[in-house]
Amino acid sequence: MKTEKKGWKEIPIAGVCWKPSTEYLTGDWKTYKPVRDPEKCKLCLLCVIFCPDGAIHWKPEENDLEFDYNFCKGCGICANECPFKAIEMKL
Ligand code: SF4
Ligand code: SF4
Numbered sequence: 001m002k003t004e005k006k007g008w009k010e011i012p013i014a015g016v017c018w019k020p021s022t023e024y025l026t027g028d029w030k031t032y033k034p035v036r037d038p039e040k041c042k043l044c045l046l047c048v049i050f051c052p053d054g055a056i057h058w059k060p061e062e063n064d065l066e067f068d069y070n071f072c073k074g075c076g077i078c079a080n081e082c083p084f085k086a087i088e089m090k091l
Contacts, residue, residue: 026053030074032089034067040086041065047078047087 036047048056048065055072056065079087 025070027055027068027070027072030072032074032076032091033069033072034074034076034078034087035090036065036067037086037088038064040084041082042084042086044083047082050077050081052077 043063043065045058045065048058051072052075053071053073055068055070056078057068059066074089076089079089
């Protein structure tokens with residue numbers, strides 16, 4: 001049966017995806033997820049800056065952070081960069 005899908009050789013160089021990145025929930029790529037210990041967290045917000053996926057949100061109205069597991073890919077950068085060791089990567 002012939003497929004209508006293009007092979008990789010037929011796709012133009014620098015082809016652009018037609019969906020915005022917000023429509024791709026990439027969070028299921030992860031094996032480990034970051035879990036923050038609010039007792040250790042000093043709200044320095046370094047993890048927000050370091051997260052390459054913008055998956056940690058500062059919520060000023062709650063004076064707190066929130067991990068968006070729909071987009072967190074489990075890279076562990078936040079846990080590595082937290083100066084207070086307040087984030088642990090868990091299964
Ligand atoms: S880097 Fe660590 S201490 Fe700073 S806000 Fe993030 S979890 Fe809290
Ligand atoms: S594990 Fe990676 S993607 Fe997930 S919140 Fe931390 S820095 Fe962001």
